[in-house]
Amino acid sequence: MADQSIIRITKELCDIQKDSDLSLAVACRDSDVRNVKALIIGPHETPYEFGFFEFTVKFNKDYPRKSPNVTAITTNAGRCRFNPNIYASGKVCLSILGTWRGERGEEWSAAQGLESILLSIQSLMSSNPYENEPGFEDANEASDKKNQADYVQKIRHETLRISVMQRMEEYLGLAPDGTPSASAKSAADQEDNDIDMQDLDETSVPFEPFKDLCKQRFLWYYDSYLAAIQKGKSEVKDGQNFSRMPFEGSSNAMEGKFNYSELERRIRNIKKALDAELEMWAADGAKENAKEGTIAVNLQNQYEQVIEAFKADDVPHHVQLENGNPFVWIITYFGPPMTNLDGGLFRIKMHFSPRFPEEQPRVRMETKIFHHRIAADGTICYFPNYSKREDVRSHIASIVAALEEEDPAYDPRTLVNPEAHTLYWGKPEDRKAYNRRLRRSVQQSMEDFPEA
Ligand SMILES: *[C@@H]1O[C@H](CO)[C@@H](O)[C@H](O)[C@H]1NC(C)=O
Numbered sequence: 001m002a003d004q005s006i007i008r009i010t011k012e013l014c015d016i017q018k019d020s021d022l023s024l025a026v027a028c029r030d031s032d033v034r035n036v037k038a039l040i041i042g043p044h045e046t047p048y049e050f051g052f053f054e055f056t057v058k059f060n061k062d063y064p065r066k067s068p069n070v071t072a073i074t075t076n077a078g079r080c081r082f083n084p085n086i087y088a089s090g091k092v093c094l095s096i097l098g099t100w101r102g103e104r105g106e107e108w109s110a111a112q113g114l115e116s117i118l119l120s121i122q123s124l125m126s127s128n129p130y131e132n133e134p135g136f137e138d139a140n141e142a143s144d145k146k147n148q149a150d151y152v153q154k155i156r157h158e159t160l161r162i163s164v165m166q167r168m169e170e171y172l173g174l175a176p177d178g179t180p181s182a183s184a185k186s187a188a189d190q191e192d193n194d195i196d197m198q199d200l201d202e203t204s205v206p207f208e209p210f211k212d213l214c215k216q217r218f219l220w221y222y223d224s225y226l227a228a229i230q231k232g233k234s235e236v237k238d239g240q241n242f243s244r245m246p247f248e249g250s251s252n253a254m255e256g257k258f259n260y261s262e263l264e265r266r267i268r269n270i271k272k273a274l275d276a277e278l279e280m281w282a283a284d285g286a287k288e289n290a291k292e293g294t295i296a297v298n299l300q301n302q303y304e305q306v307i308e309a310f311k312a313d314d315v316p317h318h319v320q321l322e323n324g325n326p327f328v329w330i331i332t333y334f335g336p337p338m339t340n341l342d343g344g345l346f347r348i349k350m351h352f353s354p355r356f357p358e359e360q361p362r363v364r365m366e367t368k369i370f371h372h373r374i375a376a377d378g379t380i381c382y383f384p385n386y387s388k389r390e391d392v393r394s395h396i397a398s399i400v401a402a403l404e405e406e407d408p409a410y411d412p413r414t415l416v417n418p419e420a421h422t423l424y425w426g427k428p429e430d431r432k433a434y435n436r437r438l439r440r441s442v443q444q445s446m447e448d449f450p451e452a
């Protein structure tokens, strides 16, 4: 009989995965539910904005009577303290974890759970984390004001450098200078030796559950990263040292110097490598298709079913495959009447990975359009239904829903087009300006459409 703690942990993991909170993710190996990895995406309007912070959470048999152990992994190998309460060693100081003196009622109880722990950690990532440190809560000495601003400034730099760029470069096998890294070269050698992955033990394969998620999110937030770099550049000079905070110790600090020019160069390389993946997916997909591989056949079948379903339901949109390749779908999307998209004609491209659905499709609007859910490069911010990740029709429905959504609730996690987002969520006259620009781009789409 499975013990109670396993049942409870499994249920909590499912709930978080099904939940639509776009800033939290959790995963574990099937064989090891007690060792969970968690990802927290840094909140909007903080120096942690859209950073990828990873944690391990270890549960033992006493859970939920006892709290789990939580360790921060995103520490630049133990060298970076990202927050007064998140140490370079990985220690996370929180009263509900029993690692921080707390007020009554803040300590652990079985009513808490993994999600409340992650939300508590996320709330440490505030717009002024200097105040998390006891004794500095209501600091208003001039020197403290200066420290607060300096602290925010260095956290923003290290969020970009460590939590975003180091992670992405590792995923993509890039060295910071943009060349393939040593580990990427050895991985390529291994592929040449044709190691059969099936023969490898689960634990010898790196467990990187957030790789695809972070790539997708990187594409969502790319313009925000660039904006943060521009802001940093305007505030500090390259080569300037980080200032030390009064609460930082010698081996528990955030040290280094600013180099935003370097960050800008690196982030552009990462974007280039991600864009190049799509061409590789298409080429590898075409080979899979020639071999009639399982995923090629599956996508081909789904394609035929989608065409049938569109016909049956009188959906106006068209779908076709690029060069007959089931890994590249082209959707012609007609803006629905009586909406802001009325009269528009748009081309949407869906790229599928040879590892679909483990790697989720990348979806781009090829037609230029000014829309708060579409990034400058056309990346569409939509939420696939977690339990239908392998179902392309469900993806298409979610894409259409994102484009057509009326009166969405404010959600800064969908901030993929900073300019459109600011207008959309601004004052009434800003919303009007947004609508005008959207309408203009919709009219333009008709004139520009290739076959029109
Ligand atoms: C958590 O850490 C404490 C102290 O290091 C240790 O005694 C305990 O066994 C750990 N619990 C788990 C679930 O790993």
Ligand SMILES: *[C@@H]1O[C@H](CO)[C@@H](O)[C@H](O)[C@H]1NC(C)=O
Pocket (backbone or CB within 6 Å): 238, 239, 259, 262
């Ligand atoms: C920024 O980083 C690059 C690459 O490491 C280096 O060549 C350059 O000297 C750095 N700039 C400053 C001002 O430190």
Ligand SMILES: *[C@@H]1O[C@H](CO)[C@@H](O)[C@H](O)[C@H]1NC(C)=O
Pocket (backbone or CB within 6 Å): 241
């Ligand atoms: C910056 O830090 C380095 C070592 O961390 C030190 O050698 C250098 O003197 C510092 N520069 C300034 C301007 O404080």
